[in-house]
Amino acid sequence: MSEIQLLTQLVARLDINQMAIQAAIKEVALWIRQQGAQVVADNISGTLETLSLNADFIAQGVADLTVAIEVRGWQKKPEQSQSSLNGGRTRLDARGLPITHHWCSTL
Incomplete structure (x- = not known):
């Protein structure tokens, strides 16, 4: 915060x-x-x-x-918004929010 x-x-x-x-x-x-x-x-x-x-x-x-x-x-730019989840490799959408569609990674 x-x-x-x-x-x-x-x-x-x-x-x-x-x-x-x-x-x-x-x-x-x-x-x-x-x-x-x-x-x-x-x-x-x-x-x-x-x-x-x-x-x-x-x-x-x-x-x-x-x-x-x-x-x-x-x-904020996407690279500034990245979470530390997955070593900072969290994919972000156009708004800079984390993409939480984990089912996509299994396809």
Whole structure:
């Protein structure tokens, strides 16, 4: 796994955690509002709005990184994509992916 893939997965997991925490805080804010503390609930709602705005940016960034990884993977030359399987002699298709049709080798 490349460093950029690891970073993308890390940021995606952080984003998921942020959304889970945000949902829990919304529940607490609702309960606080029901208890009559409108000002506190409003302050929490304002802070949650900031989290929502940042979550959109983070989600777009993860999507952009994922696309960049895919594009970079497709642009590799076949000789750069070769696996170490069979001593690096793995046959690759036009996309640079290993050919797994083992039955062909017996013909």
